[in-house]
Every structure is written in structure tokens, then in C-alpha cells.
Amino acid sequence: MTLNGLESLIPDSRRVIFDSDIEEKYLSDTLGRLKGRAKALVFPESVREVSDIMKYAYDHKIPVTPRGAGTNLVGSTVPADGGIVLDLSRMNRVLEIDKDTFTATVEPGVVLKDFQELVEQEGLFYPPDPGEKTATIGGNISTNAGGMRAVKYGVTRDYIRGLEVVLADGSVAELGGKVVKDSSGLSLKHLMIGSEGTLGVITKAIVKLIAKPQESLSVLLPFNDLHTGIRAVLNVIRGNLDPTAIEFVEKKVVALGEEYVGLAFPYQDAAAYILLTFDGDDLEEIYKRVEKLRIIAKESGAKDALVLRDGETIDTVWKIRGALVKAVEAKSEQEPVDIVVPINKSAEFIEYINDLEQKTGVQMVSFGHAGDGNVHLCVVRGGRTQEQWEKDRKEVLASAYDKSSELGGLTSGEHGIGLSKKKYLKKAADPLNLQMMKQVKLSLDPKNILNPNKIFD
């Protein structure tokens, strides 16, 4: 099949690339392990162009894989069924920052980091803060991205007021708006959020902003052993101190990050750490919460409670924390896992993973968002042959996902399902839920052309 006539939909021929001229990176995700194939790669610059392409694809029944920066970790942007790759990164304008309604209207290709900086210059704040800052807002919406600040501020879903979405047949839907409340029929907006491009192509978003907190600080709690550290997390959560983030990390994991960035944590003699941030407008009030934390930390066996505010130390700590995935990847291929369990099960889950590591010999670096039960694992390949790696990985992942189900957890807290986690979702989810998802998918995309075979078969 050739895609005759596709090029006529886009006025600039450099924005339509065919077949073997398509660079490999457009056929994969950020990990680059899964590769798809495509007949065409298109860079639309307007909703009109997206609509025209979808009409064309609909008429010719051609699969379309939307993508932003391609930073996803689960193969959502892999064009597994061929067809057209729709790269929205040129639709990257911030159309409006509306200080009266605390909203911004953005195109999907706006890069998260740029957007965060822009609104902060205006005294505003966009709380969703997934680790990957070069992702696009459109991508964040498609996976309902989370991040460290979710403990206090929630996830991407909580900041989407309105969406413009191009449907499978090219029609353009406006969902929600600048309004705060909405009880006006079925929430198509919420259905789109997190749907990984399987229901529509996001071409515009109205996002909620808040006023930028004036003050923030971090507190580092070192622990003598893993067990005490993990168990302390729940005490901290119960303490109701309104922290922005609660991260748990073992010293051996920190050591990887320290080596990678060439810096050191301010407190070395520990086996594990809890790292918290607090923010607000009133420093005194924040310190009151920190004082309460000190008491809880002491009672929970913390060796100290280091308050980190301005300057080098806080930068160092967060630089090391931010570099953990890259530090792992610098040493070995890894499989990222972002299981989410109820917050009071984080400790049990992390302990289970540590035991599993001991038992199987497969290194599983665990860290992440203890405060919201979203435990990240890097399953490390190390020196394994491809065959051994696939066998071992399969085994430990099956155990990890089973344990998560047992604890009332879910397959993904923020990365999405895409291609890579399909089999785990299939195993963990009730078949009825997958059946419902398929029915809803087909009701809005009857020809199954929008990112087909993602999330479910």
C-alpha cells in the first residue's frame, strides 16, 4: 500500500516523510527496544492538518500512532501495525496564560520543562512533575503522568480542564473548558486522559495552574537499616504533614546516583533514606510541620532529620535523586516498572522486592514515590545474555506484578500500559474490565485505527 495523496494534505513537503526516509527514533519509544514500522511520518502544525490526516487515515483504514517527544517507557509510541506516525511536537505553542481563571491553553507539543519555567516566571505553578521533563504536555495527558509532587498535588488528570481532540474520523471534539465544575453528561474528557492515543489525538489542552508556592524546603531522614526506613514511611504519611513529596531510597541505590553525578549525599552513614519536600507561602508554618516531622522521625528510628533549604546541599540531593534511572542505565540495560500499591503497602512491597532480589539474583533497584504507593523498579540486566535476560526478567516481573495484585495494586501508576505492559495488565485486570475498555474503544474508533493494539489486543 502506498499513501497516495497524503502529501497533498500538508503544504510543506518536508513535513511528510515516507518509508525508508523515516528515522528509526520515530518508530520506537525512549527505550528503543521495541521497533515498529511506518509508511509515513507527518508533522502537523494545526488541528486542521491533524483532522485532514485522520480523515485520510479513516477513509483508507490506515493505523495512526500519535507521538510527542517520544519519551514514553512502554511502547505507546511504537507504530506496531505500521501506517502513519503523527508527530505533534511542532504544535508547541502556549496559546494563553489566563491569570484570572488560573489556566493555560497549550498545544500538545509544548515541552513540560519549558512550560513549567514559563508559568513560574508569571508567578504561577503547574504541579504535575514526572521525572522526564522533556516530555510533552500532550504525552503527559495521554499517560496521565504523575511524578513526585503527586502526594500533595495529584497527577496530570487533576490539572486538565479542557481538551480539543481529533477523533478517528477526523472530527474535532471540544471537551470540558475553562470551567471548574462539570456535571454535564458523560465525562469524555476524563475518558481521553490516560487513553494513550487510542481514542483521539489531543490537539489542545486547557490546564489548571495554581499560584506558585513562595517557599519550599526538603528534609532528609537517614536510617540505619532498610526495614526501619521503609516502616517509617507509613508513620510519616499518617502524620498528616501535607508534604509535597515523600521519596524512599536505599543507600545502595543512592550510591549509584552519587557515582553517576560525582556528588555525595550530605549524610553518608545510613542504609536508607526518606526524602521529603514541603512547600507553602509561609515559612514559619512550614517549619511547624517540619518540627512535627522531627518527632515522628525520631519515634520511627530515623538517625537525624536534616533540613535542606537553599544552596548546594539541596541541589546535590535532588540532582542525585533525579539521576537514579540514568545512573542505572549507564551501567546496564534495565526494564522500568511503575507498579502502584495502596500507600500502606509500599513497605511490604519494597521488602518483597528485596527478598525477590536475594532469591533470584536479579538486581531490582527500587526507589520512587513511597508517599503515593507508586514504587519504581529498575530491573537490571547486568551481564546476562539476551536469552537469560528474557527468562529472568519474565520470572521476576511475573512475581512483582502478582505481588502487586495481591496487595490491591495496579499495573501502572504513571507510565501507562502501551505495548510492554499489556500482558501484565491482561493478567492483573479482570477480563470484564478489558472487555469494557475494548467496547468503549470501538465505540469511538470503530475501524480501530487509533494507536491500535495498545493497552489491550
Added chain:
Amino acid sequence: MTLNGLESLIPDSRRVIFDSDIEEKYLSDTLGRLKGRAKALVFPESVREVSDIMKYAYDHKIPVTPRGAGTNLVGSTVPADGGIVLDLSRMNRVLEIDKDTFTATVEPGVVLKDFQELVEQEGLFYPPDPGEKTATIGGNISTNAGGMRAVKYGVTRDYIRGLEVVLADGSVAELGGKVVKDSSGLSLKHLMIGSEGTLGVITKAIVKLIAKPQESLSVLLPFNDLHTGIRAVLNVIRGNLDPTAIEFVEKKVVALGEEYVGLAFPYQDAAAYILLTFDGDDLEEIYKRVEKLRIIAKESGAKDALVLRDGETIDTVWKIRGALVKAVEAKSEQEPVDIVVPINKSAEFIEYINDLEQKTGVQMVSFGHAGDGNVHLCVVRGGRTQEQWEKDRKEVLASAYDKSSELGGLTSGEHGIGLSKKKYLKKAADPLNLQMMKQVKLSLDPKNILNPNKIFD
């Protein structure tokens, strides 16, 4: 058609009532104007019974109208197409309050007021606070109920972690769970929330709780004239003071409430008021916000800023505010409207409504949630004949909904669409959106038996 065999599904014959034995109240909503008809009224006591009834209804293609306390305002619980009314008010157990995960697991018939009191006794807090406290949690979820505290805390949707739902064919789906984050496929949970019983029957909910704020106070800002008062709302919003509620109300409306409850506002010489609440754990910190409010209020033309904390005065003010709808209804039939506009358009909308009132002679008592743009109107019948009332009501409502659309608003902020607002949704919404809703509805309820003809035809 007779419903042979239905009674055998429920062990207690007193819980299945047929035909003319069904009390009228089960055929309507709280307003009682719209009346449906039903062959049977069933009071299930378990998910199993709900499932059995849905299987029966599915096999026989019988419409089913779920209801809780029947407090809805838009005819959502009116069995317009006959069939079975499914009253869930006996499924009213609080199954668990889990302090570790800050969740409660409840059956749908739990009454909001009882639940709020129960969790507050445990030092916890369920923020959604719609005006009607005798509503059930299931009903609140079905309409995505909002309320005054939405300015700070959000709406019902924001507090639903998981749902158990019986589908049209009787199958039972578990959506979400105790987890905080979820990027595990299409969000069927969010699709169910606000769907007014058209997609499934809620039989269980896991709701999010927060720690109960230790302190709260209210501030009353009186204004000399309507215009100054309304315009001040936006300055207050811009002030970023994290209020729990921002209510705007005219003196003439307050006067109705004062007469009704036999009490008086603490500041009489005003044409309009802004009433705010603040909460938190630290009274000093709250007072800092109040001090900032004082400055904004003064600059915005407020005559005073009365801080109301404990005791009679604050009770009086909120008793009057809470009685406004009933005060209107004591005098006349009224049509409730809960249009939502962007927060910076509240003033323009309220001014438009006041002009419309002048022009048409139809009294439209406006008050409500200025802080989140959810303006409530009571369109007052007064002494009109039925014919004149229908004509006048139609005219002013058409104008009000058109103005809302012009301002980027939506048909309903918290009441839902049901039967009464269908025509306004149809006019305001893009036909594409309604088409999408219908497609999604039919994908999950192909025989169209679940609360048919609600939201859309």
C-alpha cells in the same frame, strides 16, 4: 407486560413492590414535578441481588432506573420509560474506614450527612459538601456532586478511588481501588462518575478521606451595591488565599433566608455580601490569610470584613445561607439552575441575570458558588398560571443558558442533566459530543436499559 419471576430474585417479598402499590415518590425526583411509571420497585440489599435484577432486566429488556435518596433536581430518578425502579437506600453500610490509606469503603445508600459525621468522629474529613446532606454517596457519585467546599477541595469525582459497578447485563466490575495513582488503561471509573446511572449501578465505592482540618473560620464582606460586590469576587479569587468557599449573595436574597429562619445577618446595611470560609490546622496561619483578605476587601470596596469564628453569629450566617433554596420554595415553586461559567465570568453572568430579571419581570434569585463559577439560580414562579409559567420560564432559561454558552460555560456544574436539562444540553453542547456520549453509552449498555433517555435521547 408483567414481571414474572422478579420476586423470586429477592428473598423478602416486602422488598419487591409491584404496579399500583408503588408510592408516588419513587416515580419522581425531589421536586416531584416530573412523574414516571414503573412495573416494579425493588430494594436490593447486596451486589448479588443487584446483579440478579440486572440480569433479569437484561434478558427481558426492561428499563431500570437506579435511585438513592431521590434528592436529585433534574429528573435523573424519574422512571420515564417504565420498568424497574432500583432503590439502593438499603445498601447503606460503611464497610471500612481505613486510616492508613485515608479511605473509606461504603455502600451506595450511605447518607452523606451520616458519613460526614462518622468520619469526623475519627478525625477524618470527607470534603465534598453539596447542599443536600440527605443525599446518598451513590447519588453524589452519579451526578458528580460539588458544593461549597469545591473551591479548595474539588468535587465528588476527586474523592473517588474505586467503584464496584453492576453493568447492564448483571456483570460486576471493579474499577480503580485503594491506590492513589492509576495509569492502567482507559479510565472506566471516571467514565462512571457523573453518568447518572446510565452506564451501571454503583454498588460500592472506595472514597478518599483527608485529615480533618483543626481550625476554621468565616469572613463576611458586606458591600454597598451589587456591582461592587460582584466585581470584588474576582479580586478575592486572584488574591490566592486558599479559601474553602467563596459565596456571593445579594441582600435581597439574604432577606428571604432571614425571614424563613427567623434570624438576621450580623451586618444589615449592605446590598450584597461575599461570604468566605478558611480552614487549616494552624489558626495563626489562617489569620495571616485573613489579613491579606482585609486588604483586598478594602481595596475592592467592601464596607467591612467581619471575622466569624465560634458561636452564634457564624451559625446564624450559615443557617441563613443554607436555607436559601428552602426559603424561596416556601414562597413559590421554583426551577433550579446550576450553570457553571469560568470563574472570571461569574460577575458578568450574575449581572446579566439581574438585567434579565429587570427586563422580563421573572424573579431569578441568584446565589451560590461564586468562587468556582457555579452560579445557582432559582427561577421563581410566583403567581403565574401554569401556561404563563411555562412560557416565561422557557424564555428566561433559554437566555440564561445562551449567555452561559457565550461565556464558555456549561449546562450543569453539579446537579447533572437528567430529564429536565436535556434540551439545554442539546442546545449548548456540540452534536458531536452528544453523539460520542451515545456511542459510549451503547457500547456498555447495548439494549439501552440503564436509566434510558437521561442526559440525551
